[in-house]
Amino acid sequence: MSSASPAPTGLPWYVVVPVKGGTAAKSRLHPPAGVAREDLALALATDCLAACCDAVPPARVVVVTSDPRVVAAAAALGTTVVADPARGLNAAVEAGRDHVLTSSPGAPVAALLGDLPALRAPDLLAALGAAAGHPRSVVPDASGEGTVLLTAHDAEGLAPAFGPGSARAHEQVGHTRLELDLPRLRTDVDEDVDLATAARLGLGPATRQALASAAHGDVRTSTGNGSGTVRATLPDMQGSVHTFDEHSGAGSVLLDDGREVPFTGEVFGASALRHLRAGQRLSLDLGPDDRVVERLWIVGIGDDQPIG
Numbered sequence: 001m002s003s004a005s006p007a008p009t010g011l012p013w014y015v016v017v018p019v020k021g022g023t024a025a026k027s028r029l030h031p032p033a034g035v036a037r038e039d040l041a042l043a044l045a046t047d048c049l050a051a052c053c054d055a056v057p058p059a060r061v062v063v064v065t066s067d068p069r070v071v072a073a074a075a076a077l078g079t080t081v082v083a084d085p086a087r088g089l090n091a092a093v094e095a096g097r098d099h100v101l102t103s104s105p106g107a108p109v110a111a112l113l114g115d116l117p118a119l120r121a122p123d124l125l126a127a128l129g130a131a132a133g134h135p136r137s138v139v140p141d142a143s144g145e146g147t148v149l150l151t152a153h154d155a156e157g158l159a160p161a162f163g164p165g166s167a168r169a170h171e172q173v174g175h176t177r178l179e180l181d182l183p184r185l186r187t188d189v190d191e192d193v194d195l196a197t198a199a200r201l202g203l204g205p206a207t208r209q210a211l212a213s214a215a216h217g218d219v220r221t222s223t224g225n226g227s228g229t230v231r232a233t234l235p236d237m238q239g240s241v242h243t244f245d246e247h248s249g250a251g252s253v254l255l256d257d258g259r260e261v262p263f264t265g266e267v268f269g270a271s272a273l274r275h276l277r278a279g280q281r282l283s284l285d286l287g288p289d290d291r292v293v294e295r296l297w298i299v300g301i302g303d304d305q306p307i308g
């Protein structure tokens with residue numbers, strides 16, 4: 001990747017952001033217990049849209065959606081909302097592009113995926129600044145195969161071909177590939193491992209808050225009558241870090257009774273912690289049958305862990 005420093009965008013960009021929303025959104029994600037996938041998907045989009053609105057005037061952020069909760073979040077930010085034609089992602093991008101073509105003929109347009117929860121305004125500004133140097137461009141996702149940003153100086157030139165292998169498809173129809181060193185822009189969240197990556201980069205506030213609601217203030221208990229969640233009047237369950245893989249964020253803890261219980265990169269990513277070392281003491285909640293760690297934290301670290 002070549003380096004891209006924050007730069008003025010150079011052009012009065014309109015940014016089209018398609019957001020599916022609803023219960024069908026982000027079907028490949030498995031949120032922690034206590035977090036609804038729909039809420040997490042809404043939070044991912046909210047953080048992405050907030051970054052867009054910090055980068056360009058909100059009225060030039062064109063959100064294509066028909067989901068009522070996304071409409072409300074987008075409207076609260078002051079964006080322009082366009083109805084989703086309900087024919088898939090490319091039709092949604094085309095609807096946003098056509099809105100710009102009609103309302104602001106000749107304006108430059110960018111299509112940005114709405115599942116970038118680590119995005120910040122300087123990343124988008126840097127990318128739009130780089131895109132100002134090319135009539136049409138495409139910024140691939142971190143894998144290099146998908147697309148996170150597609151741009152055209154003239155909206156008529158924006159040719160969305162999102163889907164598997166879309167970076168190459170966009171190149172083939174004339175968009176210049178821009179390999180920008182902007183991981184916050186290039187980390188779209190499709191699968192759990194992507195969420196862990198985005199968490200290591202730094203999630204926006206809505207996504208952090210959505211994840212913090214996972215079993216917030218609750219302790220999962222197992223009783224002879226079955227399992228349930230009760231208000232935390234009990235001391236936190238604790239364990240020590242046994243293994244930890246920095247790359248995936250997954251690892252295991254040793255409970256005080258000697259049992260080893262694993263945690264996924266997603267669970268680590270949802271914590272406020274950035275590193276773990278063997279032997280470190282953690283508070284934790286266990287999942288069903290006490291076979292996995294569902295949530296881990298250190299008292300006093302994280303937005304939901306005020307001290308005093």
Ligand SMILES: Nc1nc2c(ncn2[C@@H]2O[C@H](COP(=O)(O)OP(=O)(O)OP(=O)(O)O)[C@@H](O)[C@H]2O)c(=O)[nH]1
Binds near residue numbers: 025086
């Ligand atoms: N408006 C609109 N946005 C869409 C549609 N399909 C996908 N998107 C958005 O496009 C971006 C990338 O899409 P995907 O990663 O395929 O999102 P998804 O369909 O929610 O996720 P999966 O269920 O994992 O395929 C996200 O911002 C989605 O919300 C659609 O039909 N309409």
Ligand SMILES: C=C(OP(=O)(O)O)C(=O)O
Binds near residue numbers: 146162165
């Ligand atoms: C639709 C695309 O992305 P995703 O991997 O988010 O489905 C794409 O990259 O073209």
